[in-house]
Amino acid sequence: MNKRTRTLAIALVSTLGLGLGLAGCSGGSPAKGGPERKNPAAANTGAVLGGTPQKGGTLTVLSNQDFTHLDPARNWVMPDMDFGTRLLYRTLVTYKAAPGAGGSELVPDLAEDLGTPSNGAKTWTFRLKEGLKYEDGTPVTSQDVKHNVERSFSPDLPGGPDYAARYLAGADGYQGPAQGKHLASVKTPDARTIVFELRKPFAEFPFAATLPTFAPVPAAQDKGPQYDNRPFSSGPYKIESYARDKRMVLVRNPHWNPATDTVRKAYPDRIVVTMGLKGNQIDDRLISSAGTDASSVAWAALRPESTPKVLTKPEVRARLLAESSSCTEMVQMHTGRAPFDDPKVRKAVQYALDREAVITANGGPALNDPATAAMPGSLFEGGKQPDTLGIPLSGDVEKAKQLLKEAGKPDGFATSITVSTNDKGIAEAVQQSLGRVGIKVTIETVDPSAFYDTIGDTRNRTDLVYTGWCPDYPSGSTFLPFVFDGRYIKEKGNSGNHSLFRDDATMKRMDEIAAMSDGAAANKAWQELDGQILAKAPVAPASVERKPLLIGTNIAGAFGHTSYGGQIDYATVGLKDPSKGAN
Amino acid sequence: MILYLGRRLLGVLGVLLAIAAVTFTIFYVLPSDPAAAACGKACSDERLEAIRAHMGLDAPLWRQFADFVTGIFTGRTMGTGQYALRCDFPCLGYSYENSENVWDLLVDRLPVSASLAVGAAVLWLALGLTAGVTAALRKDTLTDRVLMVGAVAAASLPVYFTAVLLIYGLIRLTGLLPYPQYVSLTSDPLGWASNLILPWVALAVLYAAMYARQSRSSMIESMAEPYIRTARAKGLPRRTVVVKHGLRAGMTPVLTLFGMDLGGLLAGAVITESLFGLPGVGRLFYGALTSGDQPVILGVTLLAATFIVVANLAVDLLYAVVDPRVRY
Numbered sequence: 001m002n003k004r005t006r007t008l009a010i011a012l013v014s015t016l017g018l019g020l021g022l023a024g025c026s027g028g029s030p031a032k033g034g035p036e037r038k039n040p041a042a043a044n045t046g047a048v049l050g051g052t053p054q055k056g057g058t059l060t061v062l063s064n065q066d067f068t069h070l071d072p073a074r075n076w077v078m079p080d081m082d083f084g085t086r087l088l089y090r091t092l093v094t095y096k097a098a099p100g101a102g103g104s105e106l107v108p109d110l111a112e113d114l115g116t117p118s119n120g121a122k123t124w125t126f127r128l129k130e131g132l133k134y135e136d137g138t139p140v141t142s143q144d145v146k147h148n149v150e151r152s153f154s155p156d157l158p159g160g161p162d163y164a165a166r167y168l169a170g171a172d173g174y175q176g177p178a179q180g181k182h183l184a185s186v187k188t189p190d191a192r193t194i195v196f197e198l199r200k201p202f203a204e205f206p207f208a209a210t211l212p213t214f215a216p217v218p219a220a221q222d223k224g225p226q227y228d229n230r231p232f233s234s235g236p237y238k239i240e241s242y243a244r245d246k247r248m249v250l251v252r253n254p255h256w257n258p259a260t261d262t263v264r265k266a267y268p269d270r271i272v273v274t275m276g277l278k279g280n281q282i283d284d285r286l287i288s289s290a291g292t293d294a295s296s297v298a299w300a301a302l303r304p305e306s307t308p309k310v311l312t313k314p315e316v317r318a319r320l321l322a323e324s325s326s327c328t329e330m331v332q333m334h335t336g337r338a339p340f341d342d343p344k345v346r347k348a349v350q351y352a353l354d355r356e357a358v359i360t361a362n363g364g365p366a367l368n369d370p371a372t373a374a375m376p377g378s379l380f381e382g383g384k385q386p387d388t389l390g391i392p393l394s395g396d397v398e399k400a401k402q403l404l405k406e407a408g409k410p411d412g413f414a415t416s417i418t419v420s421t422n423d424k425g426i427a428e429a430v431q432q433s434l435g436r437v438g439i440k441v442t443i444e445t446v447d448p449s450a451f452y453d454t455i456g457d458t459r460n461r462t463d464l465v466y467t468g469w470c471p472d473y474p475s476g477s478t479f480l481p482f483v484f485d486g487r488y489i490k491e492k493g494n495s496g497n498h499s500l501f502r503d504d505a506t507m508k509r510m511d512e513i514a515a516m517s518d519g520a521a522a523n524k525a526w527q528e529l530d531g532q533i534l535a536k537a538p539v540a541p542a543s544v545e546r547k548p549l550l551i552g553t554n555i556a557g558a559f560g561h562t563s564y565g566g567q568i569d570y571a572t573v574g575l576k577d578p579s580k581g582a583n
Numbered sequence: 584m585i586l587y588l589g590r591r592l593l594g595v596l597g598v599l600l601a602i603a604a605v606t607f608t609i610f611y612v613l614p615s616d617p618a619a620a621a622c623g624k625a626c627s628d629e630r631l632e633a634i635r636a637h638m639g640l641d642a643p644l645w646r647q648f649a650d651f652v653t654g655i656f657t658g659r660t661m662g663t664g665q666y667a668l669r670c671d672f673p674c675l676g677y678s679y680e681n682s683e684n685v686w687d688l689l690v691d692r693l694p695v696s697a698s699l700a701v702g703a704a705v706l707w708l709a710l711g712l713t714a715g716v717t718a719a720l721r722k723d724t725l726t727d728r729v730l731m732v733g734a735v736a737a738a739s740l741p742v743y744f745t746a747v748l749l750i751y752g753l754i755r756l757t758g759l760l761p762y763p764q765y766v767s768l769t770s771d772p773l774g775w776a777s778n779l780i781l782p783w784v785a786l787a788v789l790y791a792a793m794y795a796r797q798s799r800s801s802m803i804e805s806m807a808e809p810y811i812r813t814a815r816a817k818g819l820p821r822r823t824v825v826v827k828h829g830l831r832a833g834m835t836p837v838l839t840l841f842g843m844d845l846g847g848l849l850a851g852a853v854i855t856e857s858l859f860g861l862p863g864v865g866r867l868f869y870g871a872l873t874s875g876d877q878p879v880i881l882g883v884t885l886l887a888a889t890f891i892v893v894a895n896l897a898v899d900l901l902y903a904v905v906d907p908r909v910r911y
Contacts, residue, residue, distance in 0.1 A: 066681065076623055155633035156666040158621040165630070175633055178664035224666030225682035243691075244681055245870065246862050274764075277860050281762050284755060448873065453615045493619045493631065 044321055046100035050556030053574025059268035059555075060292060062282045063275045063299035066245040071228040072212035073151040074160040078325075078470065078565035079299065081212055086264060086570040087237045087250060087271065089215040092126050092145065092194075093206045097263050097571040099323075099559035101383040104474040106206050107262060110140065110216070110234075114206040121201040121517050126209070128192040133255040134218065135233040142194035144216035146186045150177040152213045156224055161472065163208040169199040178224065203517050207473040210563075236266035248273040267557065267574025279303045286550035287316050294554040295575050297568055302548040304363035310550065311366060319553065321568065322366060322546045323560025326376040327470035329358075329368075330539040331417070331430055332498040334463045339415075344407035346537035349464075351400035353540045354433035355393045361425035367548055371541035375479045375530045378562050379471060379523075388531045389541070400437040412438020417464035419443065420451040426466060426542070456494040465498050466542070470565060475519075476526020481510050484533050499538035506533055554580050591899070595892045602888045603881065604648060610877045611644045617679050617877055637662065638679070651676065651881075675885070676878035680871070685882040688867060692851075693886075695765050695863035698775065699782055699855065700848035706787035708841070711794025716830065718795065719802030730795065737792035746785040746858040753781060763859045782859045786852060790844060798837050805833035835906055838898050846894030850887030 067084075068077045072091075075084050085091050094109040096102055106114055111126040118125065132140035149168075152160045154176025165171055169185040185197040196205070208214070221232040230239055236258075237250040250271040258266070283306035285293045302310060302320065310316045331353060333340040340346055355370040362368050370393050373385040380386060391399075404410060419427040424445050431441040444462055446454045455465045471478040482488065486502025494500075509529055516522040534541070547566030551558045556576045560566040618635040619626065626634075635641050639650065639661075650659065658671040668677060675685035718730040753759045763781055766774040805811070806829045814824045851865025860866075864883055871879035902909040 068680075154666060155630070155637035156662045158618075158630075158634045159623045162623075162626070162630075165627070173629070176666075178662075178666040180664070222665070224662060225668060225677070228682055244683060245867075276862050276866065277762075278858065281860065285762070450615050450875070453619065456619075490628070493616065493626065495626070 044318070045323060045560075047559065048099055048572075049319065049321065049551060049558045050576055053265070053267040053556035053572075053576065054578050055267050055574070056269050057267075057295060057575040057578025057580070058270040058272055058292075059573065059575060060296040061271065061273040061299050062277055062285060062293075062296050063273055064277055064279050064282060065300070066275050067248075069159055069228055070231050071157060071225075072160075072215035072217060072231060073148055073154070073157045074228060075212040076159060076161045079567040082561060082564035082567045083570055084212055084231070085210070085215065086235070088231055088233050088235045088239070089212065090132070090140075090234050090261070091212060092209040092214045094210050094263055095561065095563040097265070097561075097569050099569075100562065101378075103562040103564075103569070104378060106210065109210075109261070109263065110145070111209075115209060117203070117205070117517075121203045121205070122198045124196045124198070124202075124205045124209075126194050126196075128194070129260045130192075131257050131260050132234065133257065134216075134221075135238040135253045135255055137255045138218070139191070140216045140234050141191040141218075142188040143191065144218045145194050145214060146183070146188050147177060147219050147222065148215055148217040149186055149213055150174075150183055151217060151222065152176075153183075154178055154224075157227075161208075161211040161213050163211060163472075164213050167196075167198045167200070167202050167205070167208070169197045171199075177219070201515060201517060203519050203522065204473070204475050204477060207475060207478075210473060236261070236264050237271060240270075245276050247275060264571040265557070265574065267572070268578070271570075273299070280306065283309070283550065286319070286552055287313075289319070289553045292580075294552040295580055296552045297555055297558065297573065298550045301367075302550055304367060307363060307366055307548070310548075316550075319551050319555075320548055321551065321558060321560040321566070322548045323562060323566035324369065324377060325470065325545045325547045325565045326378040326562065327468045327545060327565065328371050328374060328376050328541055329426075329466065329468035329543045329545065330371070330374065330541050332465050332467060332539045333537075334458075334461070334500055335538050336500045336502070337463060339407070339409060339413055340463055342407050343537055344403050345409060346540075348400045348403035348407065348437060349434065349439070350389060350534075350537050350540040351391055351396045351403060352434050352437045352439065353542065354395045354429065354436075355542055357394070357429035357433055358426050358542045361429040362423075362543060362545070366546070368543040368545040371544050373530055374483065374534055374539060374541050375476055375526070376471065376544050378474050379476055379479060379530075380527055383562070385544070386527075386531075388534050395433055395436070397436050404437060404439075410438075412440065414440040414442070415464060416442040416444055416462040417466060418451075418455055418462045419445055419466045420448045421445045422448060423466055430464075430466065430542075452495060453493075455498055456490070456492060458489065458491050458494050458500060467498055469496060474563060476523060476530065477514060480526055480529055480533065481514070484538065485510055501533075501536075501538035503533075503536060503538075506536075588900075591896050595889075595896065598892050599885060599888055600652070603652065603885060606881050606884050607648050607651065608644065610881075611647075615875050616640075617875060620875060621679055675882040678871075678876055678879050680874050680876045680879070685878050688879065689864060689882055689886055692862060692864045692867050693849075694767060695861050696851045696856070696865060697849055698765075698768060698779055699786070699852055699861060699863060700845060702776075702779055702783045703786035703790065703848070704841070704845050706783050707790035707794055710787060710791035712798050712837070714791070714795035715798030716802050716825070718799045719806065719833075720825065722803060727799075731799065734792040734795040737788050738796070740788060742785055742789050742852075743854050743858060745788050746782070746855060749781045749785055750858070763861060765861050765863075779861075782852075782855050782861060785859075786848070786855050794837060794840070797840055798833065801833035801836050802829060805829050808832065831905055835902060838901060838905060842894040842898030843891060846891040847887065849890045849894075850883065 067080050069075045070084050072089050075081050090109045092111045093106050093114055096105040096107050108114055110128050112129055116125045128142055149164050151157055152164050153174045187195040216234055229242060233253045236253055236256045238253040240249040240251045242248045279300055282298050282300055283303055286298055287309055310320050333346050359368050359370055373388040377383050377385045417427055427443040431443055434441050455461050469483050482496040484501045485507055488497050489500055513522050513525045547560055549568055554576050557572040557574050558568050561569040618631055618638055618640055622631050622634050654674045658674045661668045670684060673686055677684055714730045718727040721727050754762055763778045766778055768775045811828055814828050851863050851868050853865035853869050856863040856865035857869050868883040
């Protein structure tokens with residue numbers, strides 16, 4: 001998932017101020033590259049805040065935006081996937097409701113188990129549980145899951161995950177069920193069995209089956225593009241009202257059977273999402289946590305300028321979740337164009353980059369961690385990135401100069417970087433750090449709405465771009481191929497592989513790993529490949545952002561879910577005292 | 584009169600058509616691709632083409648424009664097979680972002696912008712005209728100076744400054760008022776007013792200052808006219824002289840200004856609505872701009888243009904009422 005899906009707006013002036021302020025607070029033992037960064041917001045990482053909720057009451061979600069898509073065929077934004085699949089519709093498989101690394105564990109949801117592979121993992125069979133019902137009491141059938149998978153191919157319903165399109169056999173040219181055509185590679189021998197026939201082995205299919213594409217949509221309820229406004233519930237809540245960009249009210253789905261669901265606790269009676277609020281209003285309301293705001297959680301990340309008001313007050317800081325977003329932000333170099341076609345020059349950039357400065361410019365250590373590998377920590381053992389680069393966080397200017405000298409550029413050179421307007425402060429940090437070795441960087445800022453179109457135009461784009469990638473599920477297969485497989489490069493509309501890295505050895509290895517049927521071996525291989533790619537230096541990893549979310553004083557059972565980009569797990573959040581949640 | 588009105592209405596249509604054409608062309612030449620934005624990441628070329636065709640973006644510009652214009656009057660059917668959507672008169676298309684009918688979106692948001700615009704207009708007319716007329720009648724006195732210095736100061740305050748000041752002072756610091764949350768006039772008139780009072784004030788401060796200055800100079804001019812002297816010489820009461828003869832003639836330029844301002848604001852006060860989190864046309868427009876939602880941008884642009892040209896027409900017709908010398 002690329003950065004298009006995130007809306008964390010960073011204000012330059014205040015972030016700089018904040019970063020400087022926090023630098024003074026950081027302590028701990030010195031480590032390589034300067035003092036160890038102590039994250040003042042990390043105390044709650046891996047913890048469930050507020051204890052166990054009581055059943056009942058109204059949970060309010062304070063949001064600065066509308067949902068992008070809640071239609072399960074179109075929902076591919078981390079927070080929206082969390083909201084949709086935890087509250088409104090169930091998928092064949094889902095993630096355990098657990099903080100920290102436990103959140104990447106798969107558990108059956110609609111299906112009885114995590115699926116049965118056969119034919120060398122080219123065929124996957126799932127059997128639905130008994131007693132699954134929609135909000136009108138009608139049974140959930142395997143045909144409904146097939147129908148939604150088919151819908152995801154429709155050009156009328158764009159935007160959703162494309163795993164079905166990439167893996168299902170005979171899907172070329174298929175354009176959805178609207179014209180009465182169906183996919184032969186998805187079979188439903190009975191109302192509870194669904195069989196997927198794939199064009200190539202896919203050991204990680206159960207991970208893909210957590211995506212909303214694999215939620216049921218009964219054909220009778222399918223209203224095409226309008227389904228987005230009123231998805232039909234198979235989860236614990238149904239939509240009572242939804243005024244787009246204003247307010248959504250969820251009430252209990254009386255036909256949801258908790259006996260069939262090991263994940264969702266459905267504590268609140270009602271969930272109200274208030275949209276279109278200003279970010280500073282959300283921060284202020286949750287900091288003071290007065291009245292019904294005590295029973296509220298933030299949808300939008302805490303704004304960098306509000307961070308000092310939170311971190312300086314222990315009572316408020318105790319209510320801040322700051323789970324990793326699992327998205328690595330990188331300086332990506334155009335490997336097909338001089339001087340970045342020379343690996344030595346690219347390595348020099350890796351050494352020259354001051355990641356401390358980048359982090360300071362982006363809100364300080366409470367809001368992001370330095371990146372020491374390409375894949376985020378959630379894809380490594382123990383949920384932590386290894387220090388693959390072995391470069392001090394503030395860079396190694398001498399080594400960088402040495403590399404430039406070896407590359408025949410002892411005096412550096414001039415180049416330019418494209419960043420989204422939100423990331424201008426980061427670009428300045430990059431500019432200053434590369435300036436230390438004589439690389440003169442010109443910054444080109446682009447409005448967020450045009451950013452991906454601009455950097456996707458490979459012929460006219462700048463040498464450097466600053467962007468990142470977030471894995472769809474905890475596997476290297478949803479990161480490295482998207483970011484470093486040369487076969488994904490497109491002249492226009494290029495996405496993911498912004499270093500335009502085309503390395504035969506890397507691509508060959510990716511194919512080998514993708515064909516592995518042993519998931520653990522594949523994971524280890526992806527981790528090794530991460531290091532091998534970084535040694536060729538197509539990118540300079542900079543930071544992994546966190547998702548800082550405030551909760552009210554009456555909130556319980558809250559944690560940032562690692563598989564949903566650090567968003568609050570809506571399966572378990574509720575109220576300490578339901579009588580206070582009236583709205 | 585009828586001939587004049589007919590001619591003007593034709594002109595209005597021409598202006599709207601030209602604005603639609605220009606907006607359309609701007610989107611066409613922009614590098615952004617709504618189909619790619621809708622398709623999402625790692626989109627295959629084949630799927631991108633299918634989506635482009637579905638959105639009608641594969642047709643030449645003239646064709647897309649012709650479909651849009653005829654669609655407004657005759658309606659259009661979008662999508663295929665079971666997923667086809669019928670968009671009836673007046674069809675402005677569907678939002679790329681959330682598949683909502685653009686006309687319905689505008690109708691839904693208009694009451695918020697209208698509430699904001701009309702409430703602020705009442706406030707700024709009352710404040711601005713009172714200050715302007717008072718200053719004109721007491722020209723070169725201390726009152727005049729104080730009022731005009733105040734007006735210059737208020738006019739220099741951008742609305743985002745006033746708004747932030749009000750939010751900080753009256754909401755965050757003192758907690759006197761709640762964060763504005765729009766409630767409709769019909770469901771809760773008191774809630775409607777109390778939630779809108781801050782946005783009204785923020786907007787009215789700026790406009791009242793401009794109206795005070797404008798009405799002062801107009802009043803001074805009209806009060807120096809020979810017919811005012813005549814009216815005074817006839818022994819008419821001061822009130823009649825000022826209101827019936829002075830103010831009425833002096834209001835023509837103020838009316839012109841008012842028509843433009845109200846027309847523009849009815850189609851959304853982008854900054855004020857965004858700052859106060861009011862779900863009006865302005866915020867709709869801002870959201871559409873940031874996401875490149877062309878049908879919504881086009882819809883709001885046409886709505887704004889319609890309000891402004893219609894307000895202009897109304898003002899021109901009102902001249903005849905205000906100033907007896909004008910005849911059509």
